[in-house]
Amino acid sequence: MTNTYKYPRPAITVDCVVFGYDGNELNILLIKRGIEPFVDCWALPGGFVRHDETIDEAAKRELLEETFVKNIYLEQLYTFGDLYRDPRERVISVSYFALVRQEEFQIKASTDANEVAWFKVQNTPALAFDHENILEMALKRLKNKVRYEPIGFELLPPKFPFSALEQLYESIIGKPLDRRNFRNKFQKMGLLTKLSEKQEKVAHKRGFLYQFDSDKYEQLKKDGFEFAI
Amino acid sequence: MTNTYKYPRPAITVDCVVFGYDGNELNILLIKRGIEPFVDCWALPGGFVRHDETIDEAAKRELLEETFVKNIYLEQLYTFGDLYRDPRERVISVSYFALVRQEEFQIKASTDANEVAWFKVQNTPALAFDHENILEMALKRLKNKVRYEPIGFELLPPKFPFSALEQLYESIIGKPLDRRNFRNKFQKMGLLTKLSEKQEKVAHKRGFLYQFDSDKYEQLKKDGFEFAI
DNA sequence: GCAAAAGTGTTGGGCCTACACCCATGA
DNA sequence: TCATGGGTGTAGGCCCAACACTTTTGC
Structure with missing residues (x-):
């Protein structure tokens, strides 16, 4: 044909x-x-x-x-x-x-x-x-x-320690970030829920796990993010 | 064929x-x-x-x-x-x-x-x-x-009063802007050159004319704008 | 003189950056 | 006990938003 x-x-x-x-x-x-x-x-x-x-x-x-x-x-x-x-x-x-x-x-x-x-x-x-x-x-x-949209969502497992998010951003941007500032900024956005669970079996202090709040994410997506890394 | x-x-x-x-x-x-x-x-x-x-x-x-x-x-x-x-x-x-x-x-x-x-x-x-x-x-x-790139360039005549730039932005964004803040912000970017000429034949105080500095514009375009309206 | 737009500064608050030490854990 | 990363607070500066009156001009 x-x-x-x-x-x-x-x-x-x-x-x-x-x-x-x-x-x-x-x-x-x-x-x-x-x-x-x-x-x-x-x-x-x-x-x-x-x-x-x-x-x-x-x-x-x-x-x-x-x-x-x-x-x-x-x-x-x-x-x-x-x-x-x-x-x-x-x-x-x-x-x-x-x-x-x-x-x-x-x-x-x-x-x-x-x-x-x-x-x-x-x-x-x-x-x-x-x-x-x-x-x-x-x-x-x-x-x-x-830089203007929180993308960890798609790339991280449902529960993750804060350091994973930071490493992710560093690996995309290609530069190291200030840990304290990064945490503050991200937490202020209110997209993250801190769980009571912690990391397991790590050779250092165990970090708390976090998850994304997808309702809030969808809402911010509509309203437009105000956000900068 | x-x-x-x-x-x-x-x-x-x-x-x-x-x-x-x-x-x-x-x-x-x-x-x-x-x-x-x-x-x-x-x-x-x-x-x-x-x-x-x-x-x-x-x-x-x-x-x-x-x-x-x-x-x-x-x-x-x-x-x-x-x-x-x-x-x-x-x-x-x-x-x-x-x-x-x-x-x-x-x-x-x-x-x-x-x-x-x-x-x-x-x-x-x-x-x-x-x-x-x-x-x-x-x-x-x-x-x-x-919001993150100065676009007046393409839309305004080579010489224009500041108010033209402001009106342009207002007509795109669809909201009124604070005149003083808008001027300060735009002037701080350093893209505008203030001329010694003024508007002509207007039924109110004559405003100075400005023009865009295209060298600086090209440079900022490369380096990435830091800018928000 | 009146209408219409130009021009101009300050203050308070929030956000950003830079920065250093102690803690918990497994090896 | 040591190496490794987790966790935390503050101070200074900058930028932002909000805000009102005087000046110049043509009519």
């Missing part, structure tokens, strides 16, 4: 920049391509948009198919529409962006991916197409986002 | 949300469509992306062709990819966003537009396709942008 058009049409793809946090470092999810072009090159998960799905749906589907990552919140990032992004023909790509806790996913290669892996953001391999540009833009967005 | 593909492909369009300031109110540039669908409906200027131009180029070209607005800075806004945006067939639209001073342009309808006009942002007609959604998103972006 073929489809004919009066004018040539670019193909449309989606590409996903998925940032994962393992409790220690910020990573990014990549696949090793199983098909040409750039076969055996590392690349962002993604693929062609089907005719019966929205672009948001396409992003979700491709991510699931290629990496087994599912049920995450994908936010649209930017659309890349230069002429020779893809050596085969003209392809326009809509990129997406997500934040996840790695521990929640069993990544697993399938369909067009030979391998799937998390890479340290600071230490990524060469990427196919213009995916390095996409990644760069995603990183910029993330660094910007973290 | 026809083009055939194995799978059906969506068409790709660009749509431009051009905000104009007339020294008084914030307006938006619309065209009255000259062709189906939605013929004689007001819509955002835009059209199909050609195979030999980037999406950024397409946005510029369509804007020029339909409205005679040219040489402006267009920033990509968002890509709309739902299934039934267009009654004819599947169309994915990449939207763009710009700020201009209206006085600099002689708008004039041509190609697919029967009319072109500026409309008050507060008082737009019903729009074709999902263009109301696009406009809404552009407005959100503008209101957000204005």
Whole structure:
């Protein structure tokens, strides 16, 4: 079955920049391509948009198919529409962006991916197409986002010690933060609930655990955050 | 001449949300469509992306062709990819966003537009396709942008009285601002140069004129603004 | 002289930054 | 007992918001 058009049409793809946090470092999810072009090159998960799905749906589907990552919140990032992004023909790509806790996913290669892996953001391999540009833009967005929106939510386990939040922010911003100031600021926002439980089996004083108050989070999201790290 | 593909492909369009300031109110540039669908409906200027131009180029070209607005800075806004945006067939639209001073342009309808006009942002007609959604998103972006980036630049004439800047901000934010605080804040940024000239022929005390210091602006743009209205 | 906008400073409060020591725990 | 990270408070400065009267001009 073929489809004919009066004018040539670019193909449309989606590409996903998925940032994962393992409790220690910020990573990014990549696949090793199983098909040409750039076969055996590392690349962002993604693929062609089907005719019966929205672009948001396409992003979700491709991510699931290629990496087994599912049920995450994908936010649209930017659309890349230069002429020779893809050596085969003209392809326009809509990129997406997500934040996840790695521990929640069993990544697993399938369909067009030979391998799937998390890479340290600071230490990524060469990427196919213009995916390095996409990644760069995603990183910029993330660094910007973290400054005016509390994002620990998506990246930390339900209960976590305060230090985990601090480490997370430090690993995204790339600079050390003042512990006392960071705690004060974050606590003043009122998004965190201090639990009576503490950390277990650590070779130092046990810290209290916290959780995010998601009702308050949703409310602040509506009203607009007043917040700066 | 026809083009055939194995799978059906969506068409790709660009749509431009051009905000104009007339020294008084914030307006938006619309065209009255000259062709189906939605013929004689007001819509955002835009059209199909050609195979030999980037999406950024397409946005510029369509804007020029339909409205005679040219040489402006267009920033990509968002890509709309739902299934039934267009009654004819599947169309994915990449939207763009710009700020201009209206006085600099002689708008004039041509190609697919029967009319072109500026409309008050507060008082737009019903729009074709999902263009109301696009406009809404552009407005959100503008209101957000204005808070952390000085935008008067694009919207005011080279020399302007301070009150023009204040009115501009008030018309975007939609709230009155404290004159003294606004002046202090803006002056502290150091982007403005006070001239020795004053307003002419006004039925009240004449205010000094100011201009933006574009070198400083570029520098701050690099370093990141620290700024909030 | 009157209407209309320009211009101008201060004060109080809140938020930010910088900074150092003791505590609890497991090894 | 030692190494490791947890936990905590304050003081100074800066920025912000709130606030009202005088000046200049054209009509």
